[in-house]
Amino acid sequence: MNIAVISFDQDLIKTLAKKLPDNEVKGYTDSLSLLREITFFDPEVIVYDATGGEIALNALEFFLSRDQVKGKTVKVLVSKENPIDQESLSQFSNLDFYYKETEIDKLVDDISKSKTEMKASVQEETTSIESFEETYQPPADMDALLGETTSPESTEEIDLSMETESLEDVSELLKEIEKPKQIGSDIEEKKIEQIESKEIKETVKPEENTGMLKITVEISPEEIKSTIVQLAIEKLIEEIKNDIDIKKIKEDLQKDFFDRLEKELKESTEDIKNEVKDKLFETLETDLKEKVRESIKEDVTRITTELVKEKLEQVFGNK
Numbered sequence: 001m002n003i004a005v006i007s008f009d010q011d012l013i014k015t016l017a018k019k020l021p022d023n024e025v026k027g028y029t030d031s032l033s034l035l036r037e038i039t040f041f042d043p044e045v046i047v048y049d050a051t052g053g054e055i056a057l058n059a060l061e062f063f064l065s066r067d068q069v070k071g072k073t074v075k076v077l078v079s080k081e082n083p084i085d086q087e088s089l090s091q092f093s094n095l096d097f098y099y100k101e102t103e104i105d106k107l108v109d110d111i112s113k114s115k116t117e118m119k120a121s122v123q124e125e126t127t128s129i130e131s132f133e134e135t136y137q138p139p140a141d142m143d144a145l146l147g148e149t150t151s152p153e154s155t156e157e158i159d160l161s162m163e164t165e166s167l168e169d170v171s172e173l174l175k176e177i178e179k180p181k182q183i184g185s186d187i188e189e190k191k192i193e194q195i196e197s198k199e200i201k202e203t204v205k206p207e208e209n210t211g212m213l214k215i216t217v218e219i220s221p222e223e224i225k226s227t228i229v230q231l232a233i234e235k236l237i238e239e240i241k242n243d244i245d246i247k248k249i250k251e252d253l254q255k256d257f258f259d260r261l262e263k264e265l266k267e268s269t270e271d272i273k274n275e276v277k278d279k280l281f282e283t284l285e286t287d288l289k290e291k292v293r294e295s296i297k298e299d300v301t302r303i304t305t306e307l308v309k310e311k312l313e314q315v316f317g318n319k
Contacts (some may be wrong), residue, residue, distance in 0.1 A: 001045065004026055004043035005028065006027075006047065007027065012077075016107075031048075033192050035068055045074075046073070047075045048075070050078055053079070060084075060089070064095075076097075077093060077098055080099055
């Protein structure tokens with residue numbers, strides 16, 4: 001089982017790798033690094049360290065909203081001292097929360113249990129397929145399975161007749177939608193009008209002695225229009241999906257988005273660091289000023305006392 005761990009705590013990653021030796025445990029310092037290679041590593045379980053509090057919560061919400069993460073099992077580590085609002089993540093499924101300080105062993109046990117259940121499910125599916133292959137036997141007599149409607153000696157002559165002009169119109173329309181460029185504009189109104197009153201009929205004529213069996217298939221103009229438009233749309237969508245330029249544009253957009261997001265996260269981190277540094281300096285400066293004031297006050301009091309004492313001694317000494 002592949003397990004991805006998103007955390008700055010390298011000791012945590014090493015601990016999980018040690019406690020889960022039969023699994024592939026891989027660590028990432030941030031969620032963007034995992035998203036870049038999630039298709040290649042394809043983890044069944046993702047452990048997300050959200051002990052950073054509200055800052056970690058915002059990054060976790062962004063990570064869980066990505067399409068690549070949907071359907072994945074995510075184990076979130078939280079802190080008792082710096083908790084997050086778990087209710088704000090209620091819209092996401094397959095989420096489990098653990099206290100990092102006390103529930104690492106519980107996390108390991110749950111991952112091991114999920115691996116065991118996964119193996120049992122795969123084994124059950126394999127056994128079911130093998131059992132089906134062993135018990136299935138194709139019928140020996142296909143004619144008996146399909147049934148016979150006439151005696152073995154009788155033969156039927158099939159004559160498929162239809163109006164040639166109608167078939168040519170349908171064939172031309174189908175050829176035009178092989179490479180659709182504009183939906184609806186390539187289907188000429190004139191050709192639709194030509195087949196509005198047509199019916200495609202298939203007639204089966206057995207021998208005269210066996211009776212008459214007639215099968216008629218009718219296709220309305222609305223059904224023909226709907227079928228042609230649907231085929232054109234499906235083919236156009238398929239071509240758009242497989243278009244190399246569109247794929248490259250999509251990849252470039254994704255790369256640009258992740259680059260900008262990473263840059264914004266770095267800038268936000270720097271801003272937070274600068275803000276914390278300024279607050280620390282301000283607090284230190286205030287404390288130092290208070291201490292200097294107290295020290296100066298004590299020195300002034302001591303010097304004044306000594307001067308007064310000295311003057312008194314001089315005065316009384318002269319007398």
